[in-house]
Amino acid sequence: MTQGEFLNIVLPFKDKVFRLAKRLLVSTEEAEDATQEVLLKLWNNKEKMKDYKNVEAFSMTMTKNFCFDKLKSKQAQNLKLVHSNYQDSNTALQKQVELNDSVHWVSRIIEGLPEQQKLIIQLRDIEEYELDEIAQMLEMNNTAVRVALSRARKTIREKLTNTHNYGIK
Amino acid sequence: MVLNNIENLLEKYENGETTLKEEQQLKRYFSQETVASHLEVYKPMFAYFLDNQKEQFTKDVPLKTKKVFYYKWISVAAVGVLMVGIYFKSSNNQSDDLGTFDDPELAYHQVTQSLEMISNQFNKGTSTVGYLNEFDKGASTLEYLTELEKSTKIIFKN
Structure with a gap:
């Protein structure tokens, strides 16, 4: 080759x-x-x-x-903690600042997830792999992947809701 | 209607039951300028996912072939050099030609001359070997020792 x-x-x-x-x-x-x-x-x-x-x-x-x-x-x-730089989305500047802040929150929430859920969120929501593929990659079975994925997504949403409400108050 | 659909999808999404296509639909919806206010929470999440897809690996990877490969060719080159060396050496030997005589009388003269020289040197060598006669003399005197041996044998028998 x-x-x-x-x-x-x-x-x-x-x-x-x-x-x-x-x-x-x-x-x-x-x-x-x-x-x-x-x-x-x-x-x-x-x-x-x-x-x-x-x-x-x-x-x-x-x-x-x-x-x-x-x-x-x-x-x-x-291990060093490095903050990622986010490229600009197409939103207006005013909203963008606000969004960047909450986007940053998302990355911190994901960082706080257990290792396996981190992996699954990465593979599914960012890389968009099928569940079967993820199961194969992580040497897990299909349902376990689904359960972990669901748990991770719920955690992210809950934490986001908390910070969101906190911002408003 | 559309909003209803999105809400349904979100519920399925949280249970991990959405297909990739449905998830793309969600991502598209949340990348809009405005989303329903009660769904605003989700926006940064999907924005983050979309953003992260863009990150790229820019470092170069040095792809080296294994060293074994080089050794093989070095040995081939060494064998080549050896063969060239041997070739030149052997062709040099062949060029050590001293020539021949055309006139038989001249050839005879040359041969006798060189043979004479050889015999001269040879005689010189043999004359130095003459000392070996002295050694023979010494050895003959040692024969008395056998007489001594005979007498000791007689003693030990008794």
Whole structure:
């Protein structure tokens, strides 16, 4: 397999790998390192790649495991908290400031979720994978994914409602 | 009607029962300027999801081929260099041609001369070997030792 062929396979989902890593590791630099690591592992095992049924799902599983390892390792003790920059949405400036603030809240709420729910929210609501695919990636069964997803969504909504009301009062 | 639909979808959404298509419908609805005031809470959530889809991985990945590959070609090159070396060496040996004589008398003269030289050197060598005769003399005197041995044997028998 040449570099070109490899890149053609990898390009469509490399951003997804990065975002998943960032969701778990929080810091952009660490997520970049993790993505690089995962892609290099794939490249070194490129001969076996034909045997994988779904390279994308396999890579996501690999990313998840890699990030968990990272979080467990001592290195993670000095994990940095980095605030993401949000690009402008098409709303008017006045609303945008307000929205940015509450969007920021969303990211903090998701950060506070248990690891697995974080993953599922990331894979479903941001990357838009089917539930079956998520189950395959996370090595869980379908209903467990659905339950965790529902729980995560409810938590986000409840916390958002709280902060929203608080803002009004 | 539309609002009703959205509310239904939201309930399904929270139970994790919406399909991807329905979720896209929700995202589209909440990316509008204005949404119903009691649904305003959801807006930042969907905005966040849509925003996060845009983030990209920009770092380069250094894709190196394995080192084994290079070793193979280095060995091939080494074998090539060796073969070229051997080729030049052997062709040099062949060019050590001293030529031949055309005149038989001249050839005879040359041969006798060189043979004479060899015999001269040879005689020099043999003359130095003459000292070995002295060694023979010494060895012959040692024969008395056998006499001594005989007598010791007789003693030990008794």
